[in-house]
Amino acid sequence: VPVERQSGSSLFGRARLSKAGPARIRAMLYMAAITAKRYNPHVKAQYERLLARGKCKMSALGAAMRKLVHLCFGVLKTRQPYQADYAVAR
Template sequence: KTHEKQDELDQLVARRRQLIGLRTSEKNRQQQADSKAVAKSIARTLDHLRKDIRRIDEEIRKLVQSDDQWKGRAELLKTAPGIGEVTSTTLIAELPELGDLNRQQISALVGVAPFNCESGTIRGKQMIYGGRKSVRNTLYMATLTAMRFNPTIRAFSERLSSQGKPYKVVATACMRKLLVILNAMVKENKPWKNPETT
């Protein structure tokens, strides 16, 4: 039964991502549409996609609420500033290992662990690659919010920026820090607290 539920959740989260992708494509087309008829057609499609995304969101919410373990984990994750409904359900669906692995393993699994890159021109630079792209994309969006509203991530981000680190490096480091904190929260079953002040 649990396996069926996990499969259902995976499919719903994947479908939501597809619909968001379609909506982004249509919005891009809307900006380039000179024809009134085309603009109207795009507006109708966008309206339909918005409603469909809302329906899928509701199905995801109901499914998560129907499982005590998922429900508890979602509530726990959402105590962290920057983590909302979409991020928490994506992590539940696509990163079930959260809380079971150590910080290095979870970072490598998502693809935010730096690997030393020793190929020719970029010797000595650390690169990130591999990992679960869909989780990384969702985590990236959550990190952008956290860099503004999460006191720990914001302070970390400001510290790295003041050292002259490029924005992409700062954002990736913040993603990794946020993921490691979420991993620890699930592992210890403890809600968010601002570690910088404790």
């Protein structure tokens, strides 16, 4: 979860990732998101779309981490292997 730094009328600071949740899982998701933004077309498209809308890199990376969690949950729930063309199959 990105945490935005703002204080009344002062200037906005850079967003950072929240430290809530297990640090080990957060670290694994961070590294997986770094790799996925380069090689997974769905994560890459979302990351670049958020950057184009003016989000900072860390917020976009947090969204990539969340997308990876959703993809993993979908694979575990359906018990089917990941399909890169899942959006096209609809």
